[in-house]
Amino acid sequence: MADCLSKKGKKVTVVEALPNILPMLDDDVSKTIEEMLLDHISLFTNFFATEIKTIKDHVSEIIIKNRDTNKEQSISTDLLIIAAGTKPEITLAKQIGCEIGETGGIKVNNRSETSIPDVYAVGDCTEYKEYITQKPLPIGLGSIAVRQGIAAGVNAAGGDYTLPKGALQTFTSDFFNIQIAAVGPSTSYLESFEMVSGKHNGSSLPEYFPGGKPIMMKTMVDVESGKILSAQAVGENAAQRINSYATAMLGNLTIDEFRKLETAYAPPVAPTLDVVTITADIAYMKQQRKKKK
Secondary structure, three states, X not given: OHHHHHHOOOOOEEEEOOOOOOOOOOHHHHHHHHHHHOOOOEEEEOEEEXXXXXXXXXXXXXXXXXXXXXXXXXXXXXXXXXXXXXXXXOHHHHHOOOXXXXXXXXXXXXXXXXXXXXXXXXXXHEEEEEOOOOOEEEOOOHHHHHHHHHHHHHHHOOOOOOOOOOEXXXXXXXXXXXXXXXXXXXXXXXXXXXXXXXXXXXXXXXXXXXOOOEEEEEEEEEOOOOEEEEEEEEEOOHHHXXXXXXXXXXXXXXXXXHOOOOOOOEOOOEOOOOHHHHHHHHHHHHHHHHHHO
């Protein structure tokens, strides 16, 4: 919405209660995006909206408070959009005795089946496992919901379709001409792992070829096993680059195996070594150094 309103020539301010504008990404990646956003909008992170003031039944002013300092300030506005998240609708499921999971969603297995045999549930009302941590995950991505729908439909019709052992949470977005994508949990959800990161700022084309666009990539790797835990990207074709990491994670490739991926190369199209594998190289070298200690 901020992107659309800004394109219409409106002055836009975003107030976010959490410390980062994109809490599904690591702090450093989110901060990089925030710096890019400041060219387009005003941004307040770690602020609560505490009061809405009106004049003749029309919004005129928002009072916001810093969560750390409790300092208040005012923002004048004539349009307010509230995005406060969603909760799963589980009334029917509870009435018929379906098990409700820790996150408040209907608990389903890898066949999209509830705790009641031959009763299926999919999408935002459900809870499934996260792929890396195997912890309960509320489903909120359309891509996962579609897969669940396929499973539910096939199995309800007598077939046999199973989902992976967890949801990878592969997602992407594009706003203010900034492409972002990620797969796996953010670092704050990976505290049970001893891990290292690989991070690289590269280009979509070789350095010697004109027209390249910047790309930033980051990946987290388990020190002991070399397992890829997550990856995040900002820049040109971020989604397709993250899809490569999602494939590696689903296929249980180690970072050593994945860093040797042979990517397509032609100067007008792509560099010899893509930022995908360079990032993996950096993570692998750090993992090996830490593993030897």
